[in-house]
Amino acid sequence: MKFIYNLSIHIVYFLLKIIAFFNKKIHLFIEGRKESFNKLSILTEKDKVIWFHTASLGEFEQGRPILEALKIQYPNHKIVVTFFSPSGYEIRKKYTQAAIICYLPFDTQKNMKRFVKILHPEIAIIVKYEFWPNLLDQLKQQKINTILVSGIFRENQLFFKKYGGFMRKKLTAFNHFFVQNETSKTLLNSANFTNVTVSGDTRFDRVYTILQQDNSLDFIKEFTKSTYTVIAGSTWKEDEELLVHYINEHASENEKFIIAPHTIHPEKIKELKASIAKKTVLYSEKNKLPLHDFQVFIVDTIGILTKIYSYADVAYVGGGLATGLHNILEPATFGIPVIFGGNKYQKFKEACDLLHKGGASMVTDKKDLSDTLTTLKNNKVLRLSMGEINFQYIKHNIGATHKILDYIKDNL
Numbered sequence: 208m209k210f211i212y213n214l215s216i217h218i219v220y221f222l223l224k225i226i227a228f229f230n231k232k233i234h235l236f237i238e239g240r241k242e243s244f245n246k247l248s249i250l251t252e253k254d255k256v257i258w259f260h261t262a263s264l265g266e267f268e269q270g271r272p273i274l275e276a277l278k279i280q281y282p283n284h285k286i287v288v289t290f291f292s293p294s295g296y297e298i299r300k301k302y303t304q305a306a307i308i309c310y311l312p313f314d315t316q317k318n319m320k321r322f323v324k325i326l327h328p329e330i331a332i333i334v335k336y337e338f339w340p341n342l343l344d345q346l347k348q349q350k351i352n353t354i355l356v357s358g359i360f361r362e363n364q365l366f367f368k369k370y371g372g373f374m375r376k377k378l379t380a381f382n383h384f385f386v387q388n389e390t391s392k393t394l395l396n397s398a399n400f401t402n403v404t405v406s407g408d409t410r411f412d413r414v415y416t417i418l419q420q421d422n423s424l425d426f427i428k429e430f431t432k433s434t435y436t437v438i439a440g441s442t443w444k445e446d447e448e449l450l451v452h453y454i455n456e457h458a459s460e461n462e463k464f465i466i467a468p469h470t471i472h473p474e475k476i477k478e479l480k481a482s483i484a485k486k487t488v489l490y491s492e493k494n495k496l497p498l499h500d501f502q503v504f505i506v507d508t509i510g511i512l513t514k515i516y517s518y519a520d521v522a523y524v525g526g527g528l529a530t531g532l533h534n535i536l537e538p539a540t541f542g543i544p545v546i547f548g549g550n551k552y553q554k555f556k557e558a559c560d561l562l563h564k565g566g567a568s569m570v571t572d573k574k575d576l577s578d579t580l581t582t583l584k585n586n587k588v589l590r591l592s593m594g595e596i597n598f599q600y601i602k603h604n605i606g607a608t609h610k611i612l613d614y615i616k617d618n619l
Contacts, residue, residue, distance in 0.1 A: 208373040212340055213316060220313050235293035236310075243309040247287070247325045250307070255284045257619075258328035260311060262337050263295035265534060269357045270334040272412040272608040277615065278304050287326060291337060298509055314339040323349050330619055332356055340373075343380035352618055354383045356611050357409045359556075360391040367394055382618075385611050388556065404614075407607035408557075414540040415605045422517035430488075430498040431463055435520050435584060438465045440512045441533035442525035446548055447479055450523065452573040453580055454503060455484040462584060465515060467506035469525060469533070476507045512537070519543050520590060521583050523576075527552045527569075535567065542598035544590055546570060546579055557600075566596035 227234040250256065259274055261267040267290070278286060285306040290296035300308050312318040323345040331346055331353040346353045365371040366378060375398055385406040386392055392403045439450055447466070454464055468479065480487050487503040488496055498504070506515065516522055522538035528548030532555050535545050545561065549569040552558040561567035568583075570576040583590050 209340075212373070216313065216315055216341075220315075232293050235297065239293060239296060240310045240312055243289075243312050244321070244325070246307050246309040247322070250285065250287075250325060250327075252327070254327075255281075256287055256326060256328040257281065257284050257330055257332070258287045258289070258326055259305075259332045259334065260289045260337055261291075261295060261334045263290065263292035264298055265295075266334040266337075266357075267295055267299055268413050268534070269408070269410045270332065272409050272416065273332065273356060273611055273615075275304055276608060276612055280612075280616075281619070284329070287328070311337075311339075311342075314341045316341050316344075319345045323351065327351075330354065330615060335359065338374065338377060340377050343377040347380040352382050353380050354385065354611075354614070355381055356385045356406070357607065358384050358386040358391060359388065360386065360394045361554075362394060364394075366398060383614060385607070385614070404610065406610040407604055409607045409611070410534070410536055411601055411604040412606070412608040414534075414536045415601055417513055417537070417540055422514040424511065424514050424518075426490075426493045426498060427465070427504075427515055427518050430465070430501065430504050431518055432499050435462045436465060436518055437462065437521045437523065437580065438467070438516055438519035438538070439523040440467045440516065440525065440538065441469045442466055442523070443469055443529035444475075445528035446523070446525040447482075449528075449548070449570065449573050449576040451479075451482050453577045457577050457581060458485065458502070459584075460502070463502055463504070465504045465506065465518070467512045467515065471507045471509065473507075476505060480505055516543075517541050521546065521580065523547065527558075528571075531555075532558055535561065536601065539566065539597035540601045542594040544568065544583055544593035545597060546576070546583075549575075561597060561600060564596050564600060566593045566600060568593075 223233055224237055227237045257277055259270050261270055274286060287307045288305040289309055289311040291311050296310055302308060312322050319341040328351055331351050333355050335357045365374045378400060382402065384395055384400065384403045386403060387408045389405055392405050395403045450466065483503050485502040486500065487505060488498060488501040490506045490508050516538040519538060521544050523546045524533050524535045524538065526533040528550050532547055532552040535547060536557055538545055545567040547558065547569060549571045558567065562569055568579050570579055
């Protein structure tokens with residue numbers, strides 16, 4: 208199995224290099240990794256290193272409360288952050304709390320032996336998942352204290368299959384698993400892993416702290432003018448078709464909309480704007496036009512969605528009708544109702560929880576969304592009730608970061 212895996216990795220890497228000529232994201236994926244070892248070369252043998260690895264932006268935000276706490280507690284350590292995906296790296300490559308931010312090298316035996324040796328972390332913190340066999344082998348062989356945080360496991364994963372011994376063995380690289388729920392702990396226990404703590408999800412700590420920061424944006428305030436506002440974040444084409452239908456066919460003059468697409472390619476933004484019958488302005492036009500005159504605001508930039516949610520009366524979170532639901536906890540922490548599409552949310556515990564509790568609504572088509580938005584617009588009591596459910600849910604689930612930090616303090 209090891210031979211097959213290593214052969215496959217080299218074949219996949221070769222194919223990706225060809226695809227990179229035609230695909231911008233894969234091009235970033237390949238080219239960005241060429242700089243990883245150069246960036247790591249500033250490390251010396253005397254440096255004390257804490258390493259975080261995250262797949263993409265969502266996982267980075269999960270690890271961020273731990274990272275920022277460790278930055279304060281261990282100011283003489285160098286914090287290194289690696290990403291697997293360009294969508295995470297490109298947004299956070301200038302994050303100032305880390306000494307080095309780079310891509311995780313491709314998981315070949317040669318790469319990982321070199322990577323772990325250069326990095327020599329006192330502790331390796333892997334967020335949620337990313338179980339690369341050669342990386343885990345090297346962490347174990349080089350005796351690196353390795354933990355998983357905000358981990359979540361499912362019965363259908365290879366680790367828990369009769370034929371999954373190859374991958375199950377790789378989990379022995381972890382000194383401790385901090386998991387989100389009892390199901391994950393039970394599954395790991397069934398595979399004879401007892402070094403497991405149910406700590407919860409650090410994303411709750413992250414989004415709860417958002418309430419303590421300055422979330423004001425003067426241009427959003429100018430746009431909304433305290434008018435009832437629906438904010439749709441991380442939307443895909445499938446989400447936008449439903450939203451545009453409601454805006455064009457059902458929206459009244461006394462409600463406004465802010466749409467922050469997941470992809471901000473100029474052509475796609477242009478198409479979205481052209482599809483909307485109401486007066487629409489882009490973020491990139493905000494200094495040229497009187498924003499309060501417009502009914503729809505399209506955010507053709509990145510990095511400000513969390514603050515924008517603070518101006519919402521209702522939030523729609525995208526992805527659930529496309530590849531997978533984006534973060535619904537960010538708007539929920541502001542105590543507002545959350546709506547999302549209903550095809551691909553089942554793997555997201557928070558979505559299932561908030562549906563069950565009544566703080567969120569799930570839609571599947573244009574009529575669903577139109578009916579839901581109309582009901583929420585006309586029923587302030589319902590909006591406040593759903594918002595309170597969401598806020599209390601966030602508040603009830605904070606605390607994972609402290610449990611993990613206690614372990615790190617005892618092992619660093």
